[in-house]
Structure formats: structure tokens, C-alpha cells
Amino acid sequence: MLNYDVIVIGASAAGATAALTARKHYPQKSILMVRDVKNVPIPCGIPYIYGTVHDPMKNLIPVDKMMSDNNIDVAVDKVVGINRESKSVSTLSGQEMHYQKLLIATGSKPIVPPFPGVKLENVYAIYKDTDYLAKIDSQLDKTKNLVIIGCGFIGAEMAEECRKKNPELNINVVEMQDHCLKLVYDNEYCELAEKALADQNINLLLNEKVESILGDDKVKGVKLASNKELPADMVILGIGCYANTELASAAGLKIGPTKGIWVNRYMQTIDKDIYACGDCAEKVSFFDRQPSGLKLASIATMEARIAGANLFDPRRVNHGVVGCFSTSLNKKAFAAAGLTAQQATEKGYSIIVGESESVNRHPGLMPGAELLKVKLIFDAGNGVIIGGQAYGASSVGELINAISAFISKQMTAEEIATFQAGTHPALTASPIAYQLVNAAESAVIKNRNARL
Ligand SMILES: Cc1cc2nc3c(=O)[nH]c(=O)nc-3n(C[C@H](O)[C@H](O)[C@H](O)COP(=O)(O)OP(=O)(O)OC[C@H]3O[C@@H](n4cnc5c(N)ncnc54)[C@H](O)[C@@H]3O)c2cc1C
Known part of the structure; x- marks a missing residue:
């Protein structure tokens, strides 16, 4: 042994x-x-x-x-x-x-829901197996009508990449929620993601449930509970694991x-x-x-x-999941950490939201200047940050990690409004317009006004 x-x-x-x-x-x-x-x-x-x-x-x-x-x-x-x-x-x-x-x-492992027809040929889930993933690639080469079930980040990213692979492909994405990426964003950010998909000619069907997958041996279509039928010679499941x-x-x-x-x-x-x-x-x-x-x-x-x-000396402690996430759709970065405003309200928090947007360069005529917007969510009682969302320039992918650290350290809006943020004309917004600080400041002022 x-x-x-x-x-x-x-x-x-x-x-x-x-x-x-x-x-x-x-x-x-x-x-x-x-x-x-x-x-x-x-x-x-x-x-x-x-x-x-x-x-x-x-x-x-x-x-x-x-x-x-x-x-x-x-x-x-x-x-x-x-x-x-x-x-x-x-x-x-x-x-x-x-x-x-x-x-x-x-x-x-990916969830494969018990829809009638889910075992038909050319219905795929996302298994982390290179041979299986290669089969998806070769099937995509033969596909004219693709249906993706689920528009969380896996469904959205798959849709965009399939579009890049084949500009002619008819892509329908079916989502049972009223917005895509609903589990991580508030509605206004979800709508930006929906626009990013629509601008790539990806057809998103919201508030729609799949009833069955149609076909004899191979998939031919997808039937929705609303009675709509979508043509499909390939289906990809992206509904979680x-x-x-x-x-x-x-x-x-x-x-x-x-x-x-x-x-x-x-x-x-x-x-x-x-x-x-x-x-x-x-x-x-x-x-x-x-x-x-x-x-x-x-x-x-x-x-x-x-x-x-x-392993041999238990001392590090897991304080639980904050949830920090980012993606990129149509060259725009989307990121979120912690609770959305909606989730926080559902959990019983009274919240204050601070928002700020600005270009990510200074002056704004610098090459690479792009919009970058930030939304921060605070517990109104103690001013502690409990969530954040960001959209726009690619630096959002790193900015959200700072927000995740703020959340883990339970920083208050006052502390974030006065933290020392490094800035540079070719890299960030100006120190005057720096989005994280200004979003926190806007929450501080809202809270102050609410208490006057
Ligand atoms: C398409 C897709 C996109 C994603 N994008 C992101 C993202 O952008 N950001 C993000 O944070 N997360 C993302 N995720 C989630 C992320 O991939 C998972 O959280 C991550 O893979 C979890 O890692 P893991 O090691 O726990 O499990 P897994 O990645 O599932 O790995 C488990 C490993 O264990 C092996 N194994 C299982 N059973 C046995 C056994 N009995 N004997 C030996 N080996 C075994 C498996 O083969 C596998 O290699 C994505 C997931 C998918 C599917």
C-alpha cells in the first residue's frame, strides 16, 4: 500500500x-x-x-x-x-x-433537468471534460439553430462565444427569471447585460420556462410553457451545477x-x-x-x-461566502460582489445605495477612456458595505476585488469615502472623480439627509 x-x-x-x-x-x-x-x-x-x-x-x-x-x-x-x-x-x-x-x-457536475427530451442527441451540458467539450465544438460547426437554456453567466458567456464562432447562427437563450444574470445584479445592470447580448443578435427570451425538448433521435426544437416552439438542432444547458x-x-x-x-x-x-x-x-x-x-x-x-x-494545524477560518463575480459581454465588463439591493432588502436590511460614474481616464480625452460606473449598497443602520456592482471598462474586473475586500472587512461608507485610492491619467478615473470613493460619498450624504 x-x-x-x-x-x-x-x-x-x-x-x-x-x-x-x-x-x-x-x-x-x-x-x-x-x-x-x-x-x-x-x-x-x-x-x-x-x-x-x-x-x-x-x-x-x-x-x-x-x-x-x-x-x-x-x-x-x-x-x-x-x-x-x-x-x-x-x-x-x-x-x-x-x-x-x-x-x-x-x-x-452540471444540472441536467428532467425535461422530456433532455437525453436526445445534440443536447449538451457543460461537463469539465476536454473530449466532451471538443464534441460541443464540432457540433457547433454543423448547427444552424442553437437554444441555450439558462442565462446566468455560463449561458450568457456561451451565447456570446457561439456568436463569435458563427456570426450566422440563430441563437435563442431561454431564461425563466425576468432578467438575465438576475442572481448577481440589480435590474438596471441586468438590462445593460441584456443590451450587450441583443447588440450581438442574441435573442433572449425572459420569463419563459422550458417544457420539453422536441425531436425523435436528434433534437429538433424546444417547447416553452408559453406554447412557443423554438427551432433547435443543438441545445446547451446552462442552469447551474x-x-x-x-x-x-x-x-x-x-x-x-x-x-x-x-x-x-x-x-x-x-x-x-x-x-x-x-x-x-x-x-x-x-x-x-x-x-x-x-x-x-x-x-x-x-x-x-x-x-x-x-491540514495539520487548523487555524485559518472561513467566514462564509461574499460572492464575487465578473464577466465580460460585448467588450463591457460586468462585476458584482456581496448582496444586490434586492437581495439585501429581501434579507431584511434597510439599505442606502451610493452610485457614481465617470470615465476611467483623466483627462477624458486620453486613449482608452471609457465609462465606468459603480453602485455600492450599504446597511443604513451602521453604514457598513454589503454589496457592490460595477460596469464598463475592463478595470471593473479588478475594482470588484477591492469591493469584495471592503465587504469582507466590513468597511463603512465613511471609510470608503476617505480611503486613499491610487490614480493615474492613463489608468484610472481622476482622483476627484474616482468612482468607488464618490459612490460611497453619495451614500454618506443620502444617509445624512435621511437623518436630518
Ligand atoms: C462554464 C463555466 C464557467 C465558469 N466561470 C467562472 C468564472 O468566470 N469565475 C468563477 O469564479 N467561477 C466560474 N465557474 C465556476 C468554477 O468553475 C467552479 O466554481 C470551479 O471549477 C470549482 O472548482 P473545484 O475544484 O471545486 O471543482 P471542479 O472544477 O468541478 O473540479 C473537480 C475535479 O475533481 C475531479 N474528480 C472528481 N471526482 C473524482 C474522483 N472520484 N477521483 C479523482 N478525481 C475526481 C474532477 O475530474 C475535477 O478535475 C465557471 C464554471 C463553468 C462550468
Whole structure:
């Protein structure tokens, strides 16, 4: 039997980060990473295979090199069982491996809803498997009518990339909510995203539910509950994913309310020698510690940095998921962190919203000048920031990370209005018009006026 101090199951965002973190914190320990796929796609890069990088093999996490550079052994094999008594795992190829600490990072799988017709040929979900993703690519080459079900960020990004791949393709995206990207944005930002899609001749059907997928062997259409029928020779499902907990459940580990592997604040499962992190692990909200179904690479890697460091010395604490997200649609950046105004109100917060927009250069005639707008949401009671949304120039992708840090540190509108923001004519808005500061200032003034 092989013996390792640490065995990590899974090699994607969570598994790779956890193994590398464990190596940094425990240089003397032997570490093995086991993965059940030959190639590990960059999950967030999957949509960009189709219109931008043009090949699933150009969208890979270089895990083998990362691990060998860090003295971490790798096995391409599937873990099929965990024996908690003997502290060992067994694999499909018949290996038995002993661990002192086990880290489960088995991720998630796409939800395939039980629509009639969902098993027809040319209906695809987004599996993180390069061969499967290549099949989607070749099917797209033959497709005239594409229907994407779901317009969260995966559906929206897939639609845009399929448009880039084929300017002639008829693309319908069906979304049951009244707006796309509704889970992360307030309506006015959703509408900007809808315009970005419409401007690329992507047809978005809002408030529409899929009833069935039509066809005999191959898909021919999609029938909506409103009785509309959309022509389709290909369907892509983009309606979310569920935690892959098969191994953990079989080993008797506790499963949480959103069906992820239950973990404590140190990322330990009910077995103190087994940790879990990433999409497979249960999460709680940063705001009220209620169960959270959010699954993002940003969360997976944060959790992996906690789990990997805690393996032999639990001290890093997971304070719950803030939810920080960004995307790019029609060359405009969209980003959000924390709660939307609507979610905050639904959670019972009384809120104050601060907004600011300006060009992202100074003077505004500088090359690259573009609109950048920011909306910040504060708890009206104590002035603490609980959410933010941003739109426009590509720097929004980094700006949202500052907003996420503000939220994590529970900064107040006063503190954000007076924080020292670095600016430069060729890189940012002017220090006078700097959007983060001015959005916070506008909330401070609104709050003051409300209290006079
Ligand atoms: C199309 C798409 C776009 C996305 N875009 C973004 C984005 O822009 N930003 C963002 O933050 N998030 C994004 N996400 C979400 C993000 O990809 C996930 O949150 C992230 O992949 C989670 O990483 P993970 O390591 O926990 O799980 P996974 O990526 O699911 O990886 C799990 C790994 O474990 C392996 N495994 C499973 N079972 C076994 C076993 N029994 N034995 C051995 N190995 C096993 C799997 O093969 C896989 O390699 C996107 C997701 C998709 C699908």
C-alpha cells in the first residue's frame, strides 16, 4: 500500500490550490494528488474555447507541471472509495493508498433537468471534460439553430462565444427569471447585460420556462410553457451545477442543506482528518451564515487556501461566502460582489445605495477612456458595505476585488469615502472623480439627509 501524509482528490481550482497551499505550509510532508481526468480544463475558460481560443486543449490548467515543480506526486486515476477506519482510499485501477489527512475537492457536475427530451442527441451540458467539450465544438460547426437554456453567466458567456464562432447562427437563450444574470445584479445592470447580448443578435427570451425538448433521435426544437416552439438542432444547458458528493456520502460524511459536504469553519468534515473544499463543499453566507448555494472558482480557491493550510494545524477560518463575480459581454465588463439591493432588502436590511460614474481616464480625452460606473449598497443602520456592482471598462474586473475586500472587512461608507485610492491619467478615473470613493460619498450624504 502506498503511504502519503496528504492525499488530495481532484485537480481543478480547489484541488490544485489546496495541494500547492499544503506544500507551502508543510514542506516536509508527502503529498499525492489524484485526478480522474487526463486533462484538466480551466473551468472558467470553457466558454472561451468556442469563439476565442478555438481548442479545448488550449484551455488547460497545467497541473502536472505545477505539481512536479512543487514536489507533489500525481496519479491519474479515479478514487472509488474512502475507508475512514483504515485511513485509506481505493482507486479504479486497484490501488490502495494510505493517508494521514485527506482533502476532498471533487467539485461539481452540471444540472441536467428532467425535461422530456433532455437525453436526445445534440443536447449538451457543460461537463469539465476536454473530449466532451471538443464534441460541443464540432457540433457547433454543423448547427444552424442553437437554444441555450439558462442565462446566468455560463449561458450568457456561451451565447456570446457561439456568436463569435458563427456570426450566422440563430441563437435563442431561454431564461425563466425576468432578467438575465438576475442572481448577481440589480435590474438596471441586468438590462445593460441584456443590451450587450441583443447588440450581438442574441435573442433572449425572459420569463419563459422550458417544457420539453422536441425531436425523435436528434433534437429538433424546444417547447416553452408559453406554447412557443423554438427551432433547435443543438441545445446547451446552462442552469447551474450540483456538488459531487458521491464519495463523501458513501464514506458516511455528513451532507449539508444545499447537498454539499458539510464542513466546519476550518473546512473539516465530521471526520477531523478529512477536509473538503470547493464546489463539493457546503457553504454559508458571509452575511447571515445561512446556507449558500454559490459555486465559484473564487470561493473554491479561497476555501482551498484555508483547507490546505489547516491540514495539520487548523487555524485559518472561513467566514462564509461574499460572492464575487465578473464577466465580460460585448467588450463591457460586468462585476458584482456581496448582496444586490434586492437581495439585501429581501434579507431584511434597510439599505442606502451610493452610485457614481465617470470615465476611467483623466483627462477624458486620453486613449482608452471609457465609462465606468459603480453602485455600492450599504446597511443604513451602521453604514457598513454589503454589496457592490460595477460596469464598463475592463478595470471593473479588478475594482470588484477591492469591493469584495471592503465587504469582507466590513468597511463603512465613511471609510470608503476617505480611503486613499491610487490614480493615474492613463489608468484610472481622476482622483476627484474616482468612482468607488464618490459612490460611497453619495451614500454618506443620502444617509445624512435621511437623518436630518
Ligand atoms: C462554464 C463555466 C464557467 C465558469 N466561470 C467562472 C468564472 O468566470 N469565475 C468563477 O469564479 N467561477 C466560474 N465557474 C465556476 C468554477 O468553475 C467552479 O466554481 C470551479 O471549477 C470549482 O472548482 P473545484 O475544484 O471545486 O471543482 P471542479 O472544477 O468541478 O473540479 C473537480 C475535479 O475533481 C475531479 N474528480 C472528481 N471526482 C473524482 C474522483 N472520484 N477521483 C479523482 N478525481 C475526481 C474532477 O475530474 C475535477 O478535475 C465557471 C464554471 C463553468 C462550468
